[in-house]
Amino acid sequence: MLAAVVGIAVVALVAGAASPSGHPADHPVARSAHSVAPAGDAARGSSGVYLESAGGAAVRRASAAHPERAIPETAPLPVAAFDRPIAAYRRYAGRDAVAMAAPAARLTAALRRGDRGAARTAWTAAYRRYLLLGAAYGALGALDDAIDGTPGGLRGGVHDPAFSGLHRVEHDLWTGRRPASIVPAAQRLQRLVARLPARVRTVEITPLDYATRAHEILEDAQRDFLSDRAAPWSSAGVVATAASVDATGVVLGTLRPILQGRGDALEPVETRMGQLRGVLAGIRRGHHGTTPRLDALGSTERARLTGALGAALEALAAVPGTLETVLPPDVPKIPESR
Amino acid sequence: MSTDRRAFLLRTAGTLGAGALIGAGTAEAARADDAPPPAALPSTGAAGLDARFPFDGPHQSGILTPQTDAVTHLALDAIAADRGALIQGLRSLSARARELSQGTTAAPDLSDVDAPPADSGTLGVVVAPDALTVTIAFGASLFDARYGLRDRRPAELIAMPAFPDDDLDPARSHGDVLVTVAANRRDTVVHAVRELLRPVRDAFALRWTIDGFQSADRAPSPHGARRNLFGFRDGTANPDAKDEGGLVWVAGRAPEPAWTAGGTYTVLRVIRMHVEFWDRVGLREQENMIGRRRDTGAPMGGDHERQDPRYDLDPKGDRVPLDAHIRMANPRTAATRPQRIVRRATNYSRGFDEAGQLDTGLLFVAHNASIERQFAKIQARLAGEPMTDYVTPVGGGYFFAPRGAAGPSDWVGSGLLA
Numbered sequence: 001m002l003a004a005v006v007g008i009a010v011v012a013l014v015a016g017a018a019s020p021s022g023h024p025a026d027h028p029v030a031r032s033a034h035s036v037a038p039a040g041d042a043a044r045g046s047s048g049v050y051l052e053s054a055g056g057a058a059v060r061r062a063s064a065a066h067p068e069r070a071i072p073e074t075a076p077l078p079v080a081a082f083d084r085p086i087a088a089y090r091r092y093a094g095r096d097a098v099a100m101a102a103p104a105a106r107l108t109a110a111l112r113r114g115d116r117g118a119a120r121t122a123w124t125a126a127y128r129r130y131l132l133l134g135a136a137y138g139a140l141g142a143l144d145d146a147i148d149g150t151p152g153g154l155r156g157g158v159h160d161p162a163f164s165g166l167h168r169v170e171h172d173l174w175t176g177r178r179p180a181s182i183v184p185a186a187q188r189l190q191r192l193v194a195r196l197p198a199r200v201r202t203v204e205i206t207p208l209d210y211a212t213r214a215h216e217i218l219e220d221a222q223r224d225f226l227s228d229r230a231a232p233w234s235s236a237g238v239v240a241t242a243a244s245v246d247a248t249g250v251v252l253g254t255l256r257p258i259l260q261g262r263g264d265a266l267e268p269v270e271t272r273m274g275q276l277r278g279v280l281a282g283i284r285r286g287h288h289g290t291t292p293r294l295d296a297l298g299s300t301e302r303a304r305l306t307g308a309l310g311a312a313l314e315a316l317a318a319v320p321g322t323l324e325t326v327l328p329p330d331v332p333k334i335p336e337s338r
Numbered sequence: 339m340s341t342d343r344r345a346f347l348l349r350t351a352g353t354l355g356a357g358a359l360i361g362a363g364t365a366e367a368a369r370a371d372d373a374p375p376p377a378a379l380p381s382t383g384a385a386g387l388d389a390r391f392p393f394d395g396p397h398q399s400g401i402l403t404p405q406t407d408a409v410t411h412l413a414l415d416a417i418a419a420d421r422g423a424l425i426q427g428l429r430s431l432s433a434r435a436r437e438l439s440q441g442t443t444a445a446p447d448l449s450d451v452d453a454p455p456a457d458s459g460t461l462g463v464v465v466a467p468d469a470l471t472v473t474i475a476f477g478a479s480l481f482d483a484r485y486g487l488r489d490r491r492p493a494e495l496i497a498m499p500a501f502p503d504d505d506l507d508p509a510r511s512h513g514d515v516l517v518t519v520a521a522n523r524r525d526t527v528v529h530a531v532r533e534l535l536r537p538v539r540d541a542f543a544l545r546w547t548i549d550g551f552q553s554a555d556r557a558p559s560p561h562g563a564r565r566n567l568f569g570f571r572d573g574t575a576n577p578d579a580k581d582e583g584g585l586v587w588v589a590g591r592a593p594e595p596a597w598t599a600g601g602t603y604t605v606l607r608v609i610r611m612h613v614e615f616w617d618r619v620g621l622r623e624q625e626n627m628i629g630r631r632r633d634t635g636a637p638m639g640g641d642h643e644r645q646d647p648r649y650d651l652d653p654k655g656d657r658v659p660l661d662a663h664i665r666m667a668n669p670r671t672a673a674t675r676p677q678r679i680v681r682r683a684t685n686y687s688r689g690f691d692e693a694g695q696l697d698t699g700l701l702f703v704a705h706n707a708s709i710e711r712q713f714a715k716i717q718a719r720l721a722g723e724p725m726t727d728y729v730t731p732v733g734g735g736y737f738f739a740p741r742g743a744a745g746p747s748d749w750v751g752s753g754l755l756a
Contacts, residue, residue, distance in 0.1 A: 150505075152500065152504060152505030152506065153500055153501065153502045153503050153504050153505065154500065155499055155500055157500075215618065216727075219612075219615050219618070219727075222614070222615070222693060222695065223612055223615060223693075223695070223730075226692070226693035226694075227691050227692050227693040227695070228692060228693075229505070302692075302694075303694065306693055306694040307694070310614065310694070313614070313615075313618060314618065316618075317618035317619075320620065321620050328622050329656075331638050331639045331656070331657055332639055332652075332656055332657055333639050333640075334637065334639045334640045334645060334646070334647060334648050334651075334652075334657065335648060335651055
């Protein structure tokens, strides 16, 4: 809820941000480091044709190597178009990271008191806060692993000493451990959370990362949350999915000014996201205004949630391509073998 | 009684395989004059019902023999009461596998219609070989105190560790014995699995199983590696089966125990592919993650599948990105050449998960002479590759497939246990 409100505020901040800059050297940002393209084009001896895009950026029209691959219908965006969306998101994420400290502290306090119920509530609030970071957590590296890591890839599974953070506490809190025995793990979590705001402030977010996160936050939800894989002990899949929907809403809110009028990705995204929010609201209404555990969903509720999420994802999949900052690079031919 | 019937079935096997194209001369089963004449079998080459791979030989079939379309992996727990019972179980497994893979009959004994038939009859009365292979391998857990095998363990055989980004389900991982049943047709595999388990019920219990299929060899560029469920050709750079140059077979020299000679380490990994997610990824990104064109299978910048990507001329990854799967897995340098593995992957599809997403993916199988020198090196190199987001390894195990049986009186595993 809060995220949605923030999202709207952010939209106002970034409105009109899409002002293309002038020089092609500013542009080469691709989906990941390996596809950084234009700088070396001339050196590659490609015979691509250059033309002026609407914003004045030099872009190549056709690929000599793969002439069947036409140029996208919209010219690439200048990298600078992402400056304000990412800055707005960074401010949002910084506030959210700070806000995670409170439920983390409540968690430790409740465990000290031996109040398992309050501890579970605080844990869920902390988890939700973390997921509201959305666009950043994929870039937080080792800190993300420490806070949100699951035991699947650890040799010792849940008994592995490296199993820490939110899910260590979750495991202990829902598998009958004495609350007092969980205090050290909760304190460790608090220390990790304390490092979060500084990390979020400095994390590198490229336009490509950012555009990609617009759909990948919910891809993760589909893969990890609605399968109950990520939080199996608390069965917090619905809370986690709802937080991911909110986080996606924030990202989309910042991107809306540059998405508007570019291709036709925005309208289906807004329709499907609205329907997805509607399904989540219906589920809360059906459970006395609370967000139920995933394993408490009826089969129809679950199928509708899965379906609405899937449909939203199909629409969101168009976002990264719509926001590309480079044309598909001209892949050089492999020289004839010796 | 049942023994007699088995003998009858075995006798018929020799005549049935007379026209087989593959493995001729290896079926040493008795050629009895009183065997009934075989029913006519279609003779349509290697894909025909009469295609036959030898069961006996220096190496087990199903490792370097041409890959067939349908496979079932059976991970078994050994429940045999003692070493003698384990030996009996393995003997029975080999004997039945030999019969089925060389072709046999399943005609019921009409003189005793009150007895349950010896064969399920699901293939009718003629059990054609259909290129059936039954490959038997041992997991690290077999080498514990139960059967006195502690000091016989292959030097590199351990329980498959969880790699970073794995999410291994213990209920679908490991096992004392892995039996891989493969054939050209699914019904042949299903029949063989049912028949193989029948004589070994008190020796082996099913731990987990999974079925795989190979994609068809399709135009426009047939005879390439088959496609996986990401739509990409998989296995193009496999070492040539005829010239594997020490990549597959263990020599049996110290520190390996001598009985391992002629065997191979088998890595099976059940890799779930998040195909809904994958299908929402742009073609450019898909191809850059793999390093190949999806349509032709050619390395990026190339025109045909088998083309050398010439990484030596592409040091910055202008063609094939430096973190593309094919480049990380096989950088094609002199140093990584001995690390290559023989892959024998199939696809799997087994319903869907709690979130309504298809449970489908790849049954990665690698055969190699040394896990440490080969598979584990490649796996370490692949850690964190961009494709990681779209796949989750969920099960499998490390196994050791010993040399083949020497003949009808021998059995797979005799070198270890006899």
